[in-house]
Amino acid sequence: MILIKDVYVNGKRQDILIEGNKIKKIGEVKKDEVEDVEIIDGKKKIAIPGLINTHTHIPMTLFRGVADDLPLMEWLNNYIWPMEAKLNEKIVYWGTLLGCIEMIKSGTTTFNDMYFYLEGIAKAVDESGMRAVLAYGMIDLFDEERREKELKNAEKYIKYINELNNSRIIPALGPHAPYTCSKELLMKVNELAKKYNVMIHIHMNETLDEIKTVKEKTGMEPFVYLNSFGFFDNVNVIAAHCVHLTDEEIRIIKEKNINISHNPISNLKLASGISPIPKLLKEGINVTLGTDGCGSNNNLNLFEEIKITAILHKGVTLDPTVIKAETAFNFATKNGAKALNIKAGEIKEGYLADIVLINMDKPFLYPKENIMSHLVYAFNGFVDDVIIDGKIVMREGKILAVDEEKVYEKAEEMYEILRS
């Protein structure tokens, strides 16, 4: 059992009792109510639900800074894809550990990933103590042979992750995007998602160029095209980016209950555009936040995404009320949990114990009155303690489960291999 004493949570000072991987009680907990308990003094701290990053490619931490200030296609074709060709399970493992350390330190407890060499990713996630939804990224480039290979891999990884039997690691399907995946592949993905009861994670409408490609090929916008063959029917989908959308596409997103992963920093950095989030909110669509990979962000600090989301759309719409602080914060917590179908994202009795503590003794968190405002507009993202699935994974800024120094050393070593 873990008892967080006298912490500021859900608007007041109280105790949080954790038993197993769940929050057992919030309120006053007397010492004689508990046995075998580890006590965390919460007096100077606030507790928030762990943040949920709904779109990323974690091993790309190793691509941080290798190619900035380029258009998406040039960035992918000339830099990212050639480096990705050199990857292997070992490189991916160390890149993922580096990403897990970064996420834990910045208050993220769950991430939704699409990448390759999932054995390496799953191993690192397991060791770090994080929670993750992992999908193998499928790209067939309309080639039948490649399609069969990709589908086989995807199915193999669902089985592999299921067999790990670790409740923190959840399998998913990751067809890359409508401009890199054939209709046949996408139709099969819908079938597999239903067969294995897993969600689908896909890039949608990231750039005008790619939308043009799909339109020229099919005569339809990407969401209309995918909807025309039932891709969204009876499955849970997270669509990343969704920068450029027609009204018809927004209608489909609403009707099919598609979750949006808003990635404002990646979209700004690659000059892809700005997603019409206020419009989606008006329709009651579930908006979540993602960082995307470190090649295009260049970090995994979801607090930056929260702040940018809260201010960006004010500037675009010239309306300061359009996304309030708490709304942006909910994107990264409650809404993310809803999209990934996990009982987290809120600090509530019976919910998963994914809890982040922040020491309030930081100059930018004074005066202490308006905490939600500070979290969204003032905080730098460096948190103090992190509990995931009822286990302490970071205590007073120190990562417990993995050797940080060794990960940094290995990250440099792996980077040398990638750029050689």
Ligand code: NI
């Ligand atoms: Ni992406």
